[in-house]
Amino acid sequence: MKKLLIIYHSQTGNTRQLAESALAGAQLEDQCASRLLTAPDAELEDLLWCDGLIIASPENFGTMCGLVKDFFDRTYYPAEPYALNRPYGLLVSAGNDGSGAIREMDRILCGYPMKKVLPDVIAKGEIQAAHMQAAAESGEGLASGLVLGIF
Numbered sequence: 001m002k003k004l005l006i007i008y009h010s011q012t013g014n015t016r017q018l019a020e021s022a023l024a025g026a027q028l029e030d031q032c033a034s035r036l037l038t039a040p041d042a043e044l045e046d047l048l049w050c051d052g053l054i055i056a057s058p059e060n061f062g063t064m065c066g067l068v069k070d071f072f073d074r075t076y077y078p079a080e081p082y083a084l085n086r087p088y089g090l091l092v093s094a095g096n097d098g099s100g101a102i103r104e105m106d107r108i109l110c111g112y113p114m115k116k117v118l119p120d121v122i123a124k125g126e127i128q129a130a131h132m133q134a135a136a137e138s139g140e141g142l143a144s145g146l147v148l149g150i151f
């Protein structure tokens with residue numbers, strides 16, 4: 001069994017919808033176990049558990065939200081000795097931009113080091129069906145890629 005972890009934070013529910021959609025997509029792959037965790041609940045052990053990772057964050061003040069940043073703050077140095085190199089994808093909910101959150105999370109994740117393997121999903125404004133579809137495809141794509149040994 002491969003293992004996929006989705007970590008998210010959401011204040012008003014938009015990012016949570018994306019994260020849950022990614023989980024539903026990942027669960028279509030029955031040879032991959034998938035877990036959804038909020039950022040404050042996620043620990044180094046969860047990173048060590050997973051074979052692939054999706055992080056979902058709102059964009060706040062041009063970057064990731066504080067609780068996703070806190071997750072990175074808590075796990076970055078403890079993860080260093082493990083050279084994780086896990087494949088990852090990003091989901092961002094934003095009022096009108098989202099690019100800053102993507103850019104800053106990529107900068108941090110590349111230091112773990114991890115490798116981005118999915119197209120970014122940026123949902124601007126209210127969550128639409130197309131955003132949910134893209135998030136589901138991220139989850140399914142990562143899960144399938146892990147099972148097939150592509151990533």
Ligand SMILES: Cc1cc2nc3c(=O)[nH]c(=O)nc-3n(C[C@H](O)[C@H](O)[C@H](O)COP(=O)(O)O)c2cc1C
Nearest residue numbers: 010011012013014015058060061062094095096097
């Ligand atoms: C404190 C704060 C800062 C924000 N900063 C940005 C921003 O820099 N760029 C942007 O596009 N949206 C910004 N937004 C809008 C949120 O990204 C947007 O409402 C998002 O859908 C919230 O996701 P959530 O429902 O998962 O909390 C901000 C919202 C808040 C509350």
